[in-house]
Amino acid sequence: MDDRPSHGEGLLSAPAGLDLALVDATGTPERSVPDAVRTTCPYCGVGCGVTASVDGTGLASVKGDASHPSNFGRLCSKGSALAETLSLDDRVLHPRIDGRTADWDEALDLVAAKFRSTIAEHGPDAVAFYVSGQLLTEDYYVANKLMKGFIGSGNIDTNSRLCMASSVAGHRRAFGADTVPGTYEDLELTDLAVLVGSNLAWCHPVLFQRLLAAKAARPDMKIVVVDPRRTATAEAADLFLPIAPNGDVALFNGLLSHLAREGKADAGFVSAHTSGLDDALAASAADIEITAAGTGLSTADIATFFQLFAATEKVVTVYSQGVNQSVSGTDKVNAMINCHLFTGRIGRPGMGPFSVTGQPNAMGGREVGGLANQLAAHMDFDEIARDRVARFWGTDRLASRPGLKAVDLFEAVGDGRVKAIWIMGTNPVVSMPAANRVRDALARCPFVVVSDVVSGADTAALAHVLLPAAAWGEKDGTVTNSERRISRQRPFLPLPGDARSDWWIMTQVAQRLGFKKAFAYEGPADIFREHAALSAFENDGTRDFDIGAFENVTNTDYEALEPFQWPAPKGGNPPTHDGRFFATGRFYTSDTRARFIPTPVQAKQDYSGLRLNTGRIRDQWHTMTRTGKTPRLASHIAEPFAELHPSDASQLGVTPAGLVQITSAHGAAVARALVTDRQQPGSVFVPMHWTTEYAPAARIDAAVSPAVDPVSGQPGLKLTDVAVTPFAVAWYGFAASRGKPVLSDLPYAAAARAKGGWRLECAGSDTPDDWTGYVTTLLGLPKDAEVVSYQDAAGRSFRFAAFHDGRLAGAFFAAPEPVAVSRNWIADRLDDASFDGHGRMSLLAGRAGAHAPDQGATVCSCFDVGVNTIIAAISSGAAVTVEAIGVCLKAGTNCGSCRPEIKRLCDGHHLQKTG
Structure with missing residues (x-):
């Protein structure tokens, strides 16, 4: 599930000896490179339009395409940083x-x-x-x-x-074809958006901002978020339902039963355009108490959700990997679709089930x-x-x-x-x-x-x-x-x-x-x-996918092709209503009726340990072959983590910021412990991005079960039985260096790009006898570098900085516990031109002095605004709301994906003042 990367830092000048002669796809030197082109972002399924330019010095720049109907000019942090991922240093250039x-x-x-x-x-x-x-x-x-x-x-x-295979299978079972009925506009026209297993704020940020803008314009719109984790998306929810893992079928079966009890069927639509309702109702029969037992939710929250859904005509149910990546993913999809078919809420503006895809x-x-x-x-x-x-x-x-x-x-x-x-x-x-x-x-x-x-x-x-x-x-x-x-x-x-x-x-x-x-x-x-x-x-008209209008498109018209939605049949009469399918009730089954699919709740599985959930983070993409090339995207979260609830951490003997090993019957991985009550007890979340190149011990999918959904064949990447244990090490370290560190001999290492080189989180099993020699080899430092270092009397803590030609070549900090230093500030020093004596001592101290405040971990990647800078603005009273922070610091004013974190900081300050 990887990305296709390209050329870091937007610099297109060729390495010595590399011929960058322009060639077309067949090797003929004919393709010309224009100054600017309209293209499409290569990340998530939102499909944002991008305008890319290359200046006379070979530097590329990107911005959102204001004319593209998916994003209207807005880009997320990853899209905004595309020009920084275009280096040739790691490219395969020859067979x-x-x-x-x-x-x-x-x-x-x-x-x-x-x-x-x-x-x-x-x-x-x-x-x-x-x-x-x-x-x-x-x-x-x-x-x-x-x-x-x-x-x-x-x-x-x-x-x-x-x-997305479970979504495909669910569509085909219900509709007779793999048809996504709605459009993005439905998220703006709806009165109730139900987000299920979708961290839209981080994984589809531009679409999430369209939803939030619609809610700001119509405050009566409601957002319900259904997710085992309190994600950034949940910060925007009017109702957050912290569902038990794999509880989705039970929730939507309960909803279907409730809608039937309350007489909320669109009887005319169901009678004329569907089949199989009786079997689906029999399989889903459940009252609120049964639903609560199957979902882990309170009866009060379930009742609120059921009443909202039943009373609101315009409902969109948006779902993504949290639904699909399950051994019952197809049934989850159909359980949601059943509720929309029962109420006839499909194919019309502002309503319908909506699958958002993970890849472009x-x-x-x-x-x-x-x-x-x-x-x-x-x-x-x-x-x-x-x-x-x-x-x-x-x-x-x-x-x-x-x-x-x-x-x-x-x-x-x-x-x-x-x-x-x-x-x-x-x-x-x-x-x-x-x-x-x-x-x-x-x-x-x-x-x-x-x-x-x-x-x-x-x-x-x-x-x-x-x-x-x-x-x-x-x-x-x-x-x-x-x-x-x-x-x-x-x-x-x-x-x-x-x-x-x-x-x-x-x-x-x-x-x-x-x-x-x-x-x-x-x-x-x-x-x-x-x-x-x-x-x-x-x-x-017998198949949903039809773009026959373009079967004779000329080369010139293909070059100029504007974004369009299918179907686009010859003759221009698509069976849609405003770009939507199924408004007329005609489906692609043999009798043109939609199918209700029985979705019985599967027996609960017993777990000997914790339940592993995997997924994405805000600023990285798949296995980092593109996003890993830019320091800006590493500055938010620079290493793999295992998110645990405090009660689980306490029971397991895990300390915050310590290392843990996640082990299953299939494999193991090591990550940094992130202890937070945003995680459910009994579960652990680990992102899937890290590879041997960046963190050799952190390939979390090595531990994931290969069990699959029997209908779709999609693996259940969200739920594996694992043991989580503290990962014992002799020392923890943090380093910054101009060259990439050597990772292979460390039991734990996570490298990330920095502005002038690399940053490294690491840990060792044995304390070196010669720290200076060890660090020189680890960081690949010049033999003639000037070294300043400090080691405590017991030899347990070590601080080191090496300078070459007046510039920082590498810095290293080790201690028997996770090292407390200003990481972004240290990494940024690699880009400094020179160091005086005071600067060198600040480096050994591991933090800036009063003359150079440390902005802290990055919150807003688009404008490089750190947590300490935001907290300072809040504490001073200069800006105490998300909107005011945007005016004061620009943070949150581009892609908006950091706004939930800024809101959490603002809310925390308000609670502190009133507590």
């Missing part, structure tokens, strides 16, 4: 075979030969593709066509299996058949659809059945059924559940191909052939966001070295496999036209 540099012909010939011989000896199901929501739709289309249409196997799956092109991948159990254009593997797609593609090799879904796919790699795999734009050695098992499977696989951008990704280290793919800023094609809006992603940077577009790489292999005619594309516009034509082929 590699077994670690040595090769040219394209040698690499492509080898890939084709290995796939051909494997298929000839073992059949087409012995090979597989594992692709990514970071691919553009045109890349995805070629991958799916090659594997399912011409190799003849269904073995292509995507990391979107880890994100998760939806595009679903459109082209990127999931193993689907054909292209939202078609299934039924006989009629198979015949239709085979005729359209002109193939007699079309796969006869679905392929292996992600977890099963890597199990097949491990046991030898799959003998050759091509992984594109994703990092499953970090992001898959039971990640160590995936790593071991790939290490045993006879032939592994990886197309990627960075060389340091864990998965890339296992490639027999590593292919240099184009990155964001160089790629050319389309993506589809969560509201079915297709937007262009356009290049504004040259392709560096031998990097090429994914679609081109795959077509070259396809042609070498003997399928030249079917893969004779000259550019992404060719692929888009074919994709559009297939969506309309023998459709006549």
Whole structure:
């Protein structure tokens, strides 16, 4: 579930010896790079428009595209920092075979030969593709066509299996197709927004700000947040429901029963446009007491929620990974949809179930058949659809059945059924559940191909052939966001070295496999036209996905393509109402009726330890191959953490800021303890971003269970039985250095970029006899550096600073307990030009003096505003509200994702004054 990174610090000047001649996707020196382009952000499924520029010195800058209907110019902290992630220092610039540099012909010939011989000896199901929501739709289309249409196997799956597969399955069961009914505008038009398993404030910040702006304009709008954790999103809730893990089905079954008891059915809609209600009601039967037992919520909170939902016509239920990433995720989706079908609240402005996707092109991948159990254009593997797609593609090799879904796919790699795999734009050695098992499977696989951008990704280290793919800023094609809006992603940077577009790489292999005619594309516009034509082929309104209006789009019009929502059929008569589906009650089932799906509550599972929940943080993205390159995004949260409730921490003997080990039957990880009552007792939350490159011991998905939802095949990344124990170390350390520290020999290490180099949290099992020598090696310091240091008499604490050419080369602090120093202030000193004697002593003290106040940990990444600066403004009375802080310090006035934290600081000050 990884990102596709690109070029740190917005600097595009080439390393010595690197030819940055402009090339098009086929290697021809024809592509020109304009001064500014309108493109699309490569992060979450909101699909924000971006305007990117490159100045005469090669520096890139980005800003929000004010004309794009998804974001109207607003960007989140990650999007705002895109220009800082565009370095070439870690790029894969040339094909590699077994670690040595090769040219394209040698690499492509080898890939084709290995796939051909494997298929000839073992059949087409012995090979597989594992692709990514970071691919553009045109890349995805070629991958799916090659594997399912011409190799003849269904073995292509995507990391979107880890994100949205349960939503897809729920849509298909209820609607007959993977159709998201509503639009972003519904969040602004609704009177009740129910956010379920969605930390919208951190994971989809721009969409969250649209919701908050609507609530500010209409204060009577209500927001309900359903989540086991009190996240930043919950700070905006009128009602927060701290539901027990996996309690969602019980909650919405109880709601359906309540709506039935209160006579809230839209009887006309249900009678004319649905089926299966009686079975769904029988499976969901529950009163408030039963609902409370299944959800862990109070009867009073449940009653309030039920009354709000029953009394409010315009309700939008927004859900994301907290729902999908579950072994009962599909039932959760259908339990929510059942409530909307029962009340007829679907397809009209301000109402409906709404799935928000995690990746920029998760939806595009679903459109082209990127999931193993689907054909292209939202078609299934039924006989009629198979015949239709085979005729359209002109193939007699079309796969006869679905392929292996992600977890099963890597199990097949491990046991030898799959003998050759091509992984594109994703990092499953970090992001898959039971990640160590995936790593071991790939290490045993006879032939592994990886197309990627960075060389340091864990998965890339296992490639027999590593292919240099184009990155964001160089790629050319389309993506589809969560509201079915297709937007262009356009290049504004040259392709560096031998990097090429994914679609081109795959077509070259396809042609070498003997399928030249079917893969004779000259550019992404060719692929888009074919994709559009297939969506309309023998459709006549019988399938939801139809963009036939673009099947003859010219190259010029493709270049200028404006964002649009599907469907967009030929003739311009989509079966929608204001961009919405199902207002007329016509669904895509065999009888055009929606299906109520029975969703019985599963028996509660017993846990021997704590329940592990994984997810994202505000300023990092997937496995950090892009966001990890910018110091600004590391300044908010710079290391992995394990969020524990105080009662659990006390019982387990865990001290705040100490280290803990999280262990399951599948693996283990180490993280910093964050003790907070925002977490539920009995649970632990750990973010999923850290990799071997940044924190070797913190790959939390190594501990996650590979159990999957039986309908969707999506793994339950939110719930694993784990033991949490204190991680004993002899010393804790913090360091800053100009070069990247050596992490491999430390039992715990978490490195992050700093303005002038790197910062490091670490811990050791043994106290070195020679601290100076140890630190010099750890930080890679010059041998002739000037060193100042301090060690206490007992030898338990050590402070060290090394200077070279008058500048700080490295600083290190160690103690038997977590080190209390001003981390951001120390890391920022790497960027200072020189140090006098007073400055050197301040460094050893680990904090600034009165002449240079320490701003503290970053709260607002957009404007680099720290917690101490905000607290000072509040305490002085200069600004005591979120809005006033924005006026005074600018904090919270860009993407807004830090506003919940600022509000918490303001509220804490008010409580302190009145206490």
